[in-house]
Amino acid sequence: MKRYFLPTLTAAALLTACAPTAKTPTATTAPTAAPEPATQPAAPRWDERAETFLKAYSAEYQRLYTQATEAEWRSNTRIVPGDTSNAGATARANERMAAFTGSAANIKELRELLDHKDQLTELQVKQLQTALYNAANSPQTIADVVKRRIKAEAAQTEKLYGFDYKYAGKSVTTNDLDELLRKEKNPLKRQQIWEASKAIGPTLKDGLLNLRDLRNQTVQALGYPDYFTYQASDYGLSREEMLTLVRKLNDELRPLYRELHTYARYELAKKYGQKQVPDYLPASWLPNRWGQDWSAMVDVKGLDLNPVLAKKGAEWQVKQAERFYQSLGFPALPPVFYEKSSLYPLPKGVAYKKNNHASAWHMDLNQDVRSLMSVEGNTEWYETTHHELGHIYYYLTYTNPDVPVLLRGGANRAYHEAMGSLMGLAATQKPFLAGLGLVDAKSKTDQTQTLLKEALNYATFIPFASGVMSEWENSFYADKLPADQLNAKWWELAKKYQGIVPPTTRGEQYLDPATKTHINDDPAQYYDYALSYVILFQLHDHISKNILKQDPHATNYYGSKEVGAFLADIMRPGASKDWRTVLKEKTGEDLSARAMVEYFQPLMAYLKEQNKGRKYTM
Numbered sequence: 170m171k172r173y174f175l176p177t178l179t180a181a182a183l184l185t186a187c188a189p190t191a192k193t194p195t196a197t198t199a200p201t202a203a204p205e206p207a208t209q210p211a212a213p214r215w216d217e218r219a220e221t222f223l224k225a226y227s228a229e230y231q232r233l234y235t236q237a238t239e240a241e242w243r244s245n246t247r248i249v250p251g252d253t254s255n256a257g258a259t260a261r262a263n264e265r266m267a268a269f270t271g272s273a274a275n276i277k278e279l280r281e282l283l284d285h286k287d288q289l290t291e292l293q294v295k296q297l298q299t300a301l302y303n304a305a306n307s308p309q310t311i312a313d314v315v316k317r318r319i320k321a322e323a324a325q326t327e328k329l330y331g332f333d334y335k336y337a338g339k340s341v342t343t344n345d346l347d348e349l350l351r352k353e354k355n356p357l358k359r360q361q362i363w364e365a366s367k368a369i370g371p372t373l374k375d376g377l378l379n380l381r382d383l384r385n386q387t388v389q390a391l392g393y394p395d396y397f398t399y400q401a402s403d404y405g406l407s408r409e410e411m412l413t414l415v416r417k418l419n420d421e422l423r424p425l426y427r428e429l430h431t432y433a434r435y436e437l438a439k440k441y442g443q444k445q446v447p448d449y450l451p452a453s454w455l456p457n458r459w460g461q462d463w464s465a466m467v468d469v470k471g472l473d474l475n476p477v478l479a480k481k482g483a484e485w486q487v488k489q490a491e492r493f494y495q496s497l498g499f500p501a502l503p504p505v506f507y508e509k510s511s512l513y514p515l516p517k518g519v520a521y522k523k524n525n526h527a528s529a530w531h532m533d534l535n536q537d538v539r540s541l542m543s544v545e546g547n548t549e550w551y552e553t554t555h556h557e558l559g560h561i562y563y564y565l566t567y568t569n570p571d572v573p574v575l576l577r578g579g580a581n582r583a584y585h586e587a588m589g590s591l592m593g594l595a596a597t598q599k600p601f602l603a604g605l606g607l608v609d610a611k612s613k614t615d616q617t618q619t620l621l622k623e624a625l626n627y628a629t630f631i632p633f634a635s636g637v638m639s640e641w642e643n644s645f646y647a648d649k650l651p652a653d654q655l656n657a658k659w660w661e662l663a664k665k666y667q668g669i670v671p672p673t674t675r676g677e678q679y680l681d682p683a684t685k686t687h688i689n690d691d692p693a694q695y696y697d698y699a700l701s702y703v704i705l706f707q708l709h710d711h712i713s714k715n716i717l718k719q720d721p722h723a724t725n726y727y728g729s730k731e732v733g734a735f736l737a738d739i740m741r742p743g744a745s746k747d748w749r750t751v752l753k754e755k756t757g758e759d760l761s762a763r764a765m766v767e768y769f770q771p772l773m774a775y776l777k778e779q780n781k782g783r784k785y786t787m
Contacts, residue, residue: 215285219293222278226300227574233269235533237262242532244323245524245541246511248331256323263319267307271315276304276391295745296575305391305399314390318383325376325689330524332372336365343525344514344543351456351465356441360672363453370680377683378652381645384692397646400693404581404748408647414760415635415696418703419666421762422631425769427787428776429624430668433463435783448786449664453672459685460669461633464626469619471612472599474548478607483513483544489605490554493596497726497733499562503536506561510539526686527553529560529589531568534577538564548597555596559589567743580739581748582694586701588740591708594623600725620722620772627702628769629667635699636666641682642693653677668787703762704752708739710764711756721768 240262244255269275279301286294307315334341336349349362381396388399394408401411430450437454438446456465478486491502509532515523525543532539540557544550563585567577579585595601599619603610640662644650650658656675659682663669675681682688687695713721716731726732739755753759 215282215288216290216293219282219289219297222282223293223296223573223575226275227296229269230300231534231574233262233266235537237266238530238532242530242539242541244326245330245528248327248522248524249520250331250333250522253324253327256327259326260320260323263323264316267315267319268309268312270300270303271305271307271309271312273309276301276308276310279304292573292576292745296573299575299744301391302403305388305393307387308390311386311390314383314386318380318387321376321380321383322690325373325380328372328376329369329686329689331522332369334365334368336362341365342514344545346458347549350458354441356443356451356454359441360451360453363458363672366458367675367679367681367684370683371678373683373689374655374680377680377689380689380692385646395647397643397693403694408643411696412639412643415639415699418635418699418762419632421766422628423787425624425628425766425773425776426632427785428773428780429463429629430787431780431783431785432776433466433625434786435780436466446784447670448784449668449670451672452663452669455669459633460663460667461630462626463629464622466625467618467622469614469622471614472602472608472619474551474602474607475546478548478551479546482546483550486544486546486551486554487512487558490558490592490596493555493592493727494558494562494733496728497736498730499733499737500565502558502561503538503565505537506539509537511541512544514543514545527557529557529564531564531577534574535568536565552593552597556589556593559592560585563588563740566737566740569741572741572743572745576744578744579748580742580744580746580751581700582697583700583704584739584748584751586698587704587708588736590701591705594627594705594709595724595726598722598724600719600723601727604725604727616722617772617775620769621775624769624772627706627765630702631699632666634702635696637662638685638687638695639699640666642688642695646693656681700760703760703765706765706768707752707756707758707761707763708736710768711735722771 237259240255240259244259247255249255279297282289283294283297283301286297289297307319309315334343334346336346343366346362346366350359350366353359353362384396388396393399393402398408401408404411406414433455434446434448434450437450438444441454450460452460455463457463495501511523514525515521523543524541527542528540530539530541531537538561540561542550542553542557544554563579564577579588599608599614600610602608608614637659641650641659644658645655654677656677656679660671660675671681709724710721712726712732712735713719713724716735717724717726717729719725735755739751742751749759
């Protein structure tokens, strides 16, 4: 879920504490008096000055953040075609935030305080660096550019979530299209469904090109060369270091992905009745609009949850996810979660739309937490509810007196996703499901097929997230990818990293990357998700082997207070501790795909056996 580090107001003049004024020493005329020692002007206490500044800054930041997030919430939950009032209100709230965090006076004071960081506490330095990072997203030295960017972002969101998708002459939702891609077996119909899902692209092109320029100009005002570099800097990494890291992850997982790619080409050709096995996977063959998750290819006998979940219904899934976290020792969700969240699909016939993309929201950096979902009774939403509540419990755990408002975030952005995905994985393992009575503990399930299904979810995602998405956005922002090469670059990367090609020629009249929501409204940080999967397997490896003493492929976290305490220890400090330190302290190793590769190692022998005599093209 995107977190709104938005900028604004100029209370910084107020926030600047003056150094004490020294009095001029006066000489006495009495001959018997000893001369007074000369006094030096008292040096400013930089830690006190920082504390005064941060107290006032944080209060105003929290107030404006809450207003901006409320406005964003309305823009995402009530989209009325032709009505721009929500977009206007969102833009104004974000402008106020921008005017404060990016104010010239605040930037000046932040820089001055950081010039004396050797005299400040570590916690003060972290807060000031965060505030300066936020300022770079909306520096008021170029207030007009910031204002135009905010307005353009609000307009792009309206277009993105207000689009009327059409298939076979009828209006359909993205949920409908996803369901059709999971089930349809006719290749021609699949192509039509896939093309329907891409129809939104051209409507977003002008807006995205405009946003590219405005985002780059915004961060350049504080010395970042481009927006991609700015986003990577939040990890304490340069653009080159981030790209090196994500390329390394792709390389580490490449042998497994190559086997999965070969397996999928042959199995899907068989499924769709095609005699000729293509060298590269047509994008329309895969059960996901971007080819990022292929798990619907496999149904594990004894583990098909859809019939039982359909009976239990959507509301049960949300409540059950909450019960899971409570079983680990986390508290019940605050009442506001159920009062104000938007958890289910809109009723038929309402005159407005909402964003159907699942997200978790920390509305006020305090106890107002909400989720935006469209939960239905199926396996995908079962996993998603556990994932989104992972974010919610992360918010609630680092909202504590030891974590200042400015540091109420994940240890890094990937940690937030890792927590959600970890719980999604835990909640789908057989012993866990059997414990809930969702599957029969005695039923025979094929461990290899279970592992294959998981690999087709987690392992196929890495080349998309850290390959296609990250490389395309790097080219787009840092290399100023020309407007007449946007789609060509996307498909060049999809072929290189995913081994996927479009089912028909996709010229520059299309804009297929823009059909991915994050390209528009959560830009230049999709590697967060790839890194999160790597962290998730490192955490799961540690939990299963060292805490539960269970096989990583067959765990049951449910009811383990020790697992809950381990996770809460990671969550509690928020962003007040360095993410690398947290990972090393908790798992004993640095960021690495080792645990993920090891987890899927038992699958490699099976895939190699299946792929004997088959042609490898990756």
